[in-house]
Amino acid sequence: MGAGRKALPGLVQELVYTVDHKKLGMMYLGSGLVFFMLAGIMAVAIRVQLAVPNNHFLNPSAFNQFFTMHGTTMVFLVGMPLILGLANYLVPIMIGTRDMAFPRLNAFGFWIFLFSGFLLYFSYLGGSGVYGIGSAPDVGWFAYSPLTAKAFSKGHSTDYWTLSLLAGGIGSIATAINLIATIFCLRCRGMTLNRMPLFVWLNAVVAFLIILAMPPLSACQIMLCLDRYLGAKFFDTQAGGSAILWQHFFWIFGHPEVYILILPAFAIISEVIPVFSRKPIFGYPIMVMASVMIAFISLGVWAHHMFTVGMSSVSNTFFSASTFVIAVPTGIKIFNWIGTMYGGKLRMELPLLFSIAFLFQFLIAGLTGVMLATTPFDWQLNDSYFVVAHFHYVLVGGLLFSIFAAFYYWYPKMIGRMLDGAMGRWHFWLFLVGFHLTFFPQHIMGILGMPRRIYSYPADRGWEIGNLLSSIGVIFQATGILIFLINLLYSYYRGRRAGDDPWDAWTLEWATTSPPAEYNFEKLPEVHSARPLWDLKHPDEPDWKHN
Amino acid sequence: MSDDGPGGASSPATEWKLPSVRKVAMISLITAESALFCIFLVAYAFYIGKSLNPPSPKEILEWPILASIALLSSSGTIVFAEKALYGGRLARFHCWWLVTILLGMTFLGYTAREWYEFIHHRHFTLATNVFGSTFYSLIGLHVSHVIAGLVLLLLVFAMSLVGKVRAEHHEHVEMVSWYWHFVDIVWVVVFVVVYVIGR
Numbered sequence: 030m031g032a033g034r035k036a037l038p039g040l041v042q043e044l045v046y047t048v049d050h051k052k053l054g055m056m057y058l059g060s061g062l063v064f065f066m067l068a069g070i071m072a073v074a075i076r077v078q079l080a081v082p083n084n085h086f087l088n089p090s091a092f093n094q095f096f097t098m099h100g101t102t103m104v105f106l107v108g109m110p111l112i113l114g115l116a117n118y119l120v121p122i123m124i125g126t127r128d129m130a131f132p133r134l135n136a137f138g139f140w141i142f143l144f145s146g147f148l149l150y151f152s153y154l155g156g157s158g159v160y161g162i163g164s165a166p167d168v169g170w171f172a173y174s175p176l177t178a179k180a181f182s183k184g185h186s187t188d189y190w191t192l193s194l195l196a197g198g199i200g201s202i203a204t205a206i207n208l209i210a211t212i213f214c215l216r217c218r219g220m221t222l223n224r225m226p227l228f229v230w231l232n233a234v235v236a237f238l239i240i241l242a243m244p245p246l247s248a249c250q251i252m253l254c255l256d257r258y259l260g261a262k263f264f265d266t267q268a269g270g271s272a273i274l275w276q277h278f279f280w281i282f283g284h285p286e287v288y289i290l291i292l293p294a295f296a297i298i299s300e301v302i303p304v305f306s307r308k309p310i311f312g313y314p315i316m317v318m319a320s321v322m323i324a325f326i327s328l329g330v331w332a333h334h335m336f337t338v339g340m341s342s343v344s345n346t347f348f349s350a351s352t353f354v355i356a357v358p359t360g361i362k363i364f365n366w367i368g369t370m371y372g373g374k375l376r377m378e379l380p381l382l383f384s385i386a387f388l389f390q391f392l393i394a395g396l397t398g399v400m401l402a403t404t405p406f407d408w409q410l411n412d413s414y415f416v417v418a419h420f421h422y423v424l425v426g427g428l429l430f431s432i433f434a435a436f437y438y439w440y441p442k443m444i445g446r447m448l449d450g451a452m453g454r455w456h457f458w459l460f461l462v463g464f465h466l467t468f469f470p471q472h473i474m475g476i477l478g479m480p481r482r483i484y485s486y487p488a489d490r491g492w493e494i495g496n497l498l499s500s501i502g503v504i505f506q507a508t509g510i511l512i513f514l515i516n517l518l519y520s521y522y523r524g525r526r527a528g529d530d531p532w533d534a535w536t537l538e539w540a541t542t543s544p545p546a547e548y549n550f551e552k553l554p555e556v557h558s559a560r561p562l563w564d565l566k567h568p569d570e571p572d573w574k575h576n
Numbered sequence: 577m578s579d580d581g582p583g584g585a586s587s588p589a590t591e592w593k594l595p596s597v598r599k600v601a602m603i604s605l606i607t608a609e610s611a612l613f614c615i616f617l618v619a620y621a622f623y624i625g626k627s628l629n630p631p632s633p634k635e636i637l638e639w640p641i642l643a644s645i646a647l648l649s650s651s652g653t654i655v656f657a658e659k660a661l662y663g664g665r666l667a668r669f670h671c672w673w674l675v676t677i678l679l680g681m682t683f684l685g686y687t688a689r690e691w692y693e694f695i696h697h698r699h700f701t702l703a704t705n706v707f708g709s710t711f712y713s714l715i716g717l718h719v720s721h722v723i724a725g726l727v728l729l730l731l732v733f734a735m736s737l738v739g740k741v742r743a744e745h746h747e748h749v750e751m752v753s754w755y756w757h758f759v760d761i762v763w764v765v766v767f768v769v770v771y772v773i774g775r
Contacts, residue, residue: 130597202608210601218592240608248615255713260703263619269628269706278615 048132050117051545053139055443057114060143061107062514067150068102069510071095073503076467080500082488092484093167094186098149100170101190104286105197106146108424111432112293113138113204116232118443120208122538122545123226125217125554130210138204145197152189166190169482171283172253174264174275179257188257191250198247205239208232217537218555223317226536226559227310230317231296234324235289241328242285249278273338280331288327291423292320294391294431295362298384301434302366304534305381306373309560309572312365319358319365326355336407345404352402359395363388378532379453383434386461390426394419397472412482415475421468433460433513440517441531445543446524452516456509463505470495535560602751606758609721613762616717617769620710624774627705633774636700643686644767647722650679651760654753664743666736673733676756680726687719711770718766721759728752 044056075095078087087095121129129135155164164186168176177187212233216225253275255261262268264275303310310316332340332348340348366388375381397419401407410416433456440448474495479486486492530539540562541550558564558572624633657672691712694700702712732752735741741749 130601206601206604206608209604210597213600214594214597216594236604240604241611244608244612245615248612248619252619252709252713255702255709261709261713262703262706263709269623269626270709271622271626274619274622278619281615 048128048136049547050121050129050132050135051443051549053135054114054116054118056139057110057117057142060146061110061114062517064102064106064110064146066510066514068099068107069507071099071102073507075099076500076503078484079486079496081497082486082493084485087484089484090167093482094165096482097166097169097190101149101166101194102146103424104170104290105194106142106149108290108428109197109201110142112235112290112428113142113201115293115297115432115435115439116208116235117204119439119538120229120232121211121215122541122549123229123536124212124215124220125537125550125556126211126215127548127550127553129207130215131207134203134207138200138207141196141200141203145193145195145200148196149189149193152186155185155189164189171276171279173279174253174272175266177253177257177275178265188254191253191257195247195250195254198243198250201239202243202247205236205243208236209240212236217553220556223314224556224559227299227313227316228296228536231292231299231320234320235292235296238285238289238292238324238327242282242289245278246282246286249275249282252278273335276335276338277332280334281328283334284331285324285327287420287423288323290428291391292324294387294428295320297431297435297438298366298387300536301380301384301438302369304438304532305376305378305384306370307376308369308373309535310365311368311371312361313559315361316365319361322358323355326351326358330355333402333407336404337411349402349404353399356395356399363392363395378437379448379450379457380434380438380532382454382457383430383437386457387427387430387434390422390430390464394422394427397422410475412480413475414471414479414481417481418468418471418475421471425464425468433457436513436517438532439538440520441527442538442543442545444521444524445527446520447527447531448520449516449524452512452519456513456516458509459505459512460509463502463507463509466502466505467499468502470498474499530562533566535562537561540565596747598747598751602754606754609758610762613717613765616710616714617765620714620774621769623706623710627707629705631698631700631704631707633707633711633770636694636698637771637775638690639771640686640690640767643683644763646679646682646686647760647763650676650683651757653679654756658746658750658753661741661743661749662746666742669741670733670736673729673736677726677729677733680722680729680756684719684722684726687715687722714766714770718759718762721762725752725756725759728755 044052047053074087075092078084078092117129117135121127149166152165164184166172166186166189168182168187168190172187172190175181212225212229222230252261252263256263256265256270262270264270264272266272299310299316330348330352332344333352336345336348366384397415401410401416401419437448437453440446474492477491477495479490479492479495486496527543529541529543531543532539537554537556538545540554554561556564560572564571564573653672654676657669657676660666660668660672700708702708729752732741732749
């Protein structure tokens with residue numbers, strides 16, 4: 030059954046040779062979790078350093094390396110592989126086909142992602158070695174110019190960062206092209222665009238965002254390399270270059286990247302909520318339209334990261350307004366999820382618990398987002414802990430909670446066994462409490478003036494209690510994660526057998542065995558509605574009679 | 577699944593047709609490549625006239641008329657080649673394909689000569705000023721695409737010489753030609769930005 034029950038050499042060989050989308054998907058998920066632990070350890074170190082004033086747990090340069098690597102890892106080596114892994118695993122089964130459009134390109138995408146991760150972490154071995162923390166990148170995950178210029182970033186740390194992101198970008202563009210081709214060209218008979226599961230729709234939108242937003246990142250990495258190695262002058266202000274141009278180019282990628290990460294979260298929630306409310310999703314076409322709108326608008330809001338660099342007030346107004354506009358389709362989505370739950374028969378299983386937590390937390394994240402999009406407010410709070418709190422509410426409270434929902438929801442399909450419910454509840458509550466304890470006080474610390482990326486602070490600023498609470502929260506979160514990881518391993522061997530369709534769900538992945546056979550379906554299915562399994566289970570009252 | 581009801585668009589009478597995987601993937605690739613070119617073009621346009629030291633584009637650039645004619649006409653010859661292949665006239669296909677390759681190489685040769693002249697005789701390099709940085713990176717990006725295109729063209733040519741390309745492969749060949757058209761269209765934009773607006 031599961032690939033892991035083989036002897037290790039055979040397993041390694043099988044994984045290295047495989048072009049199967051399911052194995053590649055699980056490899057993405059597995060390596061994403063490993064990087065998640067690494068970045069998590071760095072987060073704990075950062076919080077230990079900041080727990081009390083005037084702390085000397087880390088030295089300043091190690092602190093810089095840790096927040097840089099934490100951010101870079103979480104975005105490129107945790108967020109991206111987890112969402113691409115889920116898409117890789119689920120999209121072909123959900124549209125009723127046997128594999129991705131280009132299986133070998135798919136394997137290429139995974140291996141180059143893994144290579145980029147190794148390349149980034151290899152930097153820890155350079156320079157002053159493992160004990161001196163080496164020469165890991167220390168310029169922040171945005172690598173603002175001229176911090177990255179040869180003069181200010183000596184050695185090779187920034188080169189590791191640049192080349193790693195360049196490689197990772199190529200991998201995700203390859204995977205995105207593959208996803209688009211798969212979704213539009215390999216759907217099974219009857220799977221029209223308006224019958225595709227929302228998960229598939231949203232991943233198509235994400236893939237489009239990736240092919241539009243990742244190349245700008247690659248472009249600015251190339252420019253940075255040329256600057257550092259061949260003496261080009263792109264970001265060299267002393268030779269007429271512009272440091273602001275880096276910010277524009279980086280955020281032209283960086284803002285859509287937020288939506289590349291959060292739209293898959295919407296995708297997961299849109300699958301979980303209907304199944305656990307026993308109701309079809311409310312307003313399917315509007316959900317699709319809202320997703321496309323979000324993606325489209327997200328390409329035109331990048332400069333809201335730059336209100337304080339001194340753009341003209343016309344640009345500030347434009348980017349402020351366009352950012353506000355994103356709240357409209359996002360609000361529509363939140364209403365539709367609530368509309369789906371309203372009057373439904375809610376089953377409070379773990380995937381739904383995580384989804385409901387997601388709704389509240391993402392709402393807070395959205396509201397603080399609108400606050401920060403207000404230019405004068407941003408002038409006050411730019412680069413303060415308020416911003417840190419905001420984007421952790423988006424990425425942890427939004428993306429990570431939905432990824433946990435996805436793990437509890439699809440683990441039975443991938444492994445054939447259920448995740449343990451009791452451990453799952455411990456994980457949920459510990460992580461929920463820890464998350465709010467860590468990040469909620471950061472809003473207040475930001476308003477009290479605590480800047481981002483500071484390595485230590487004096488005792489007389491009124492930031493002590495907030496920081497201490499925040500650091501205590503991390504202990505709760507780490508314990509929750511530990512229980513989750515133990516659960517993943519424990520249930521792999523001891524979990525209750527899942528059967529093909531443990532949640533009584535509606536999409537095609539539940540029509541095949543758990544875990545699915547090599548070719549997904551013996552006979553390719555044919556669908557007549559957006560809920561093919563409902564039609565199958567209720568032949569007297571099928572969906573297609575109603576629409 | 578049950579097919580006893582009116583399954584909407586998928587009722588047995590209607591045929592289930594989906595777009596070609598190759599075409600969709602090539603369009604996506606071209607979209608991604610366009611995004612890449614956009615950034616380099618914006619950088620070039622942004623830095624026009626911002627160099628602090630000479631040379632300026634006016635002093636050094638000459639209009640690459642012949643090279644442009646060669647590259648643009650190769651977009652036509654590749655269409656003739658495609659049509660010949662579609663009709664199964666392989667000899668004709670070979671001819672037009674070879675002409676396309678030669679035209680592409682003409683373009684490449686011109687750029688090589690231009691760069692040799694700039695670097696060797698005028699000592700104008702990537703590191704000279706921001707004009708140099710943006711010029712070499714933008715033209716270099718385009719030329720690298722021309723080279724990639726030429727490699728594809730040569731591959732198809734070599735495979736067709738040993739009889740591996742036949743009329744039924746016209747879609748594969750069409751994809752190569754789409755890529756080549758893309759390289760051409762990018763050149764039109766690059767030409768306008770660098771040699772017309774930039775001067």
